[in-house]
Amino acid sequence: MDVFTLGEAMVCFSPTTGLLDAAAHLGCSVGGAELNTAIGLSRLGHHVQWTSRVSTDPLGSRLLAVLEAEGLTTNRIRRSPDLPTGLMLKDRPTTEARVLYYRRGSAASALTAEDVDEDAVSSARFVHLTGITPALGPGPAAAAERALAIAGAAAVPVSFDPNFRPQLWNERQAAALYRRLLPSVDHLLCNEAEARLITGHQDLDRAVSALADSGPRHVIVKRSADGVTALCDGEQVRVPAWHVSDLVDSVGAGDAFNAGWLHSRLTGLGVRTGLRLAAFAAAQVVRHAGDYEGFPSATHIADWLAEHDRQPDPAPPQR
Template structure:
């Protein structure tokens, strides 16, 4: 297994029309979640990925597992909960540059994830464990589960990748900051946005932030700066990697997950850090061009066609 990730995926309902959602009569049903978005992005690039989660014993849960399995992700560690529903959320494209998201996930099946849902041998089989800052916010048992997963990974020399994915509405900011800093101190790789770095350390300067993350315990930190690109930092190196211009952003949700998939794919393919970040930037750009979190993510042929057209030399 190349990568194992753990967290909640929800049913995504998107109106067929723009404007206030109260006027919508028809909706498209999709599936989305930071961890499964990443898993699907990696699977499309030919990597072996496993997703750990819980879904409700309902039609949405059945459809979700079938969809993610169909994308080439191993779902053998997904459990079905007959006492809680599959989570749900809505995207509202209210008007140009005004996208709103509404979550209905309280007491969902995935919020009941706990350490007993983890298979240590399964985690030990991976090269990377990917986690986000969303999961520990869902419940006390999810919080405990995340740190159990980190402990298992470190025990077996599996590298831990932490994407903060800050969701302020999910929990108290003080608790979120404390948790993020605790996870970052144990993670090998951290992938914050500039705003998340500022949230964690109270620092806006990207170079100072990179140094703070490294001093805090991370071996590699990549700080994303939106469409401009991203900075990577190690103990003895740091560089800026420009992003790829997108003529029209259709749906910005999921860009960070696409970036994480591209970056980890680059590491798995043993690219340099610069080239791995560049691949992450490319997948982030792909993600925002299509309505939906994963629908725009490329397969390997599409990715290399894109780089060839840009006249960039990226090793296969």
């Protein structure tokens, strides 16, 4: 297996035209940070297992149908007859969508450490986690920490996106958990606000250095239109954003970036090429409505790579 991940996915309803408060018809899709990244990786040819819980309700069935169509391994998804599948509504007054979540008491909020398959984690080439899952409650937090502990014992590299959600918890709670997890993280994929939240430094360069000192070999700060600032194995790298002239919906861009970066690690690309590829993947998503629908295919990425440098990374230092 290439990548193990876990978390909550939700069914998403959004207006086919106009705004939510006046919409006569709603389109139906699915979304969720870890799931979006998992779909992105699967489209690039990687074997991905996503672990979660969904309801036996029709929305849960819709989710599973999408996952299976996208080629994800779903044998570790438990279905609950008593708890609903999470739901989100998306409004687009601008290209910055407004998302309303209805996830309290969802099936995924009942995740526990027992849901995490030790063999699946220890045999993966990467484990990808986000800060959303621990924010869902004690059970999901225990599941994420068990995955992290198994990965550490098996020397499986971990990527982590804080994905801070103020609807789920406050900054103090989130920062405390992030700081506790970072010594076990190899690849930190955050935004500027999260870098400052975790470190307390307003200066971005100081924040990046402090994050690297806390454990991750790769600290990558996604800065939207300002590109990417990274510190990878002690080397500072800056990459511009990929220009998008037809922006539709910014939701899912960070998840696509994560998928692009992990793809570059799994295929041995150089750091700078990997960051540029990740920025390119993010740019494709924002040209489409929906959290994952615009994720590029393996052919799309291969065509892009054919036009760019493909220098492999040097051997990483021993940890």
